[in-house]
Amino acid sequence: MTVSFLLNGKSVSLDVPPNKRLVDVLREDFHLEGARPGCYAGECGACTVFVNGELTHSCLVPVFAAQDTDIITYEGLADTQEMKYILAGFDAVHYHPCANCRQSRLLTAYALLTTHPVPERREIDAFFSGHRCGCSSMGELYTAIEQAVDMRRRSGRHGRR
Numbered sequence: 001m002t003v004s005f006l007l008n009g010k011s012v013s014l015d016v017p018p019n020k021r022l023v024d025v026l027r028e029d030f031h032l033e034g035a036r037p038g039c040y041a042g043e044c045g046a047c048t049v050f051v052n053g054e055l056t057h058s059c060l061v062p063v064f065a066a067q068d069t070d071i072i073t074y075e076g077l078a079d080t081q082e083m084k085y086i087l088a089g090f091d092a093v094h095y096h097p098c099a100n101c102r103q104s105r106l107l108t109a110y111a112l113l114t115t116h117p118v119p120e121r122r123e124i125d126a127f128f129s130g131h132r133c134g135c136s137s138m139g140e141l142y143t144a145i146e147q148a149v150d151m152r153r154r155s156g157r158h159g160r161r
């Protein structure tokens with residue numbers, strides 16, 4: 001089957017088995033490895049990408065369902081100013097999620113901070129409710145997010161790319 005969609009702002013098409021999971025298509029066919037295969041069951045969040053602006057577990061999306069969608073991966077956001085604040089905030093408090101979580105946490109933080117410039121902790125909880133993390137705490141994540149907000153505030157910007 002030929003499937004076409006927007007990927008990080010570019011139109012792409014590929015011939016692919018229709019039920020191949022989107023996370024595998026991104027990694028194997030497009031070499032975008034920020035979305036990681038973890039549980040393959042919609043529980044860990046490691047495979048998170050944006051599909052039509054919504055945080056989505058790409059392990060649960062057969063590629064045929066991605067036809068004509070707009071997909072953005074971590075790689076598509078890595079050079080945005082908002083992501084630079086997030087990275088700086090994480091670094092400043094030495095919050096370094098392991099490879100399993102890192103890009104999905106950054107992408108989810110991006111989704112949070114571009115819609116909630118100064119999020120409350122319950123909003124952080126809501127955005128990260130689709131993530132299961134075995135080796136860092138919510139306390140560390142709160143501190144890192146709050147530091148990213150502070151980085152942006154000190155730069156004089158107030159959200160969005």
Ligand code: FES
Pocket residue numbers: 036037038039040041042043044045046047048057058059060
């Ligand atoms: S691999 Fe998709 S949620 Fe775990």
Ligand code: FES
Pocket residue numbers: 096097098099100101102132133134135136
């Ligand atoms: S599983 Fe390692 S930081 Fe989340």
